[in-house]
Amino acid sequence: MSGSRSPIEALEELLMVVARLRGPGGCPWDRVQTHRTLVPYLLEEAYEAAEALTDGTSDEMRDELGDVLLQVLLHAQIEAEAGRFGIGEVADALRAKLVRRHPHVFGDGQAATSDAVRVQWEEIKGAEPRPARGRRRPALVTAAKLVEVREAGGRPIPVGVYLRPPPEGADPEKLVGEALLEVVALARRLGCDPELALHRLLAGEGADG
Numbered sequence: 001m002s003g004s005r006s007p008i009e010a011l012e013e014l015l016m017v018v019a020r021l022r023g024p025g026g027c028p029w030d031r032v033q034t035h036r037t038l039v040p041y042l043l044e045e046a047y048e049a050a051e052a053l054t055d056g057t058s059d060e061m062r063d064e065l066g067d068v069l070l071q072v073l074l075h076a077q078i079e080a081e082a083g084r085f086g087i088g089e090v091a092d093a094l095r096a097k098l099v100r101r102h103p104h105v106f107g108d109g110q111a112a113t114s115d116a117v118r119v120q121w122e123e124i125k126g127a128e129p130r131p132a133r134g135r136r137r138p139a140l141v142t143a144a145k146l147v148e149v150r151e152a153g154g155r156p157i158p159v160g161v162y163l164r165p166p167p168e169g170a171d172p173e174k175l176v177g178e179a180l181l182e183v184v185a186l187a188r189r190l191g192c193d194p195e196l197a198l199h200r201l202l203a204g205e206g207a208d209g
Contacts, residue, residue, distance in 0.1 A: 015087065018073045022081065035075060042071040100124065118152035139198035146205055 021030040049064040056064070073087060080086035101124045103109030104117065111117045147157050166175050187194040 014069075015073065018070070018077050022074070022077050030074070033074065033078075035078060038071060038074055042068075042075075045071055115152040115154075118149060122149055139195050139202060142202050143198055146202060 021027045023031075045064070045067040049061075049068045052060040052064040072090070076085070076087040076090050099106045101121050102117075103124075104111035104120070109120065111120050150157055163179055166172075184194050187197060
């Protein structure tokens, strides 16, 4: 299937559907949803989209990306109904952020490699205002980001301190899964929560931003 459908027309029609679902005479379920009640669905759809993007077909990717988009549009519609912002302002804010964080494309910045771009992105992000409440992501997500940023900056996290080198020809995904499961089992034996333990370690690294 080609991308011949006009994205502007398609999005406008989709926005009208979402507004009708939330509007008078719309769907009773959609009309009573709030930001808080929708959060579990956003997380669920994000995980399903990640699975489709990793192992799914193009049709599955299209459908799951649509489900994620629906969550974005519902949250924007709730804010639009309150008179605060709509999906247009969301798009404007994202466009401004992308331009701001890519000075090597839209300005006179220099970043010739993917690693240089990653380091520059984090530097620019670190200089931006942060919410007073802070942000709390799953510890494993934060750890993956820390590893990526450290590698891009030439300071990789050492491997082999606590884990044995994998045997030749081992399945990487299965190996990582088994190692993580063993860590969880060890945490239970030691009487600590693995998520909390990793969060506390990352807090010392300053990686929760």
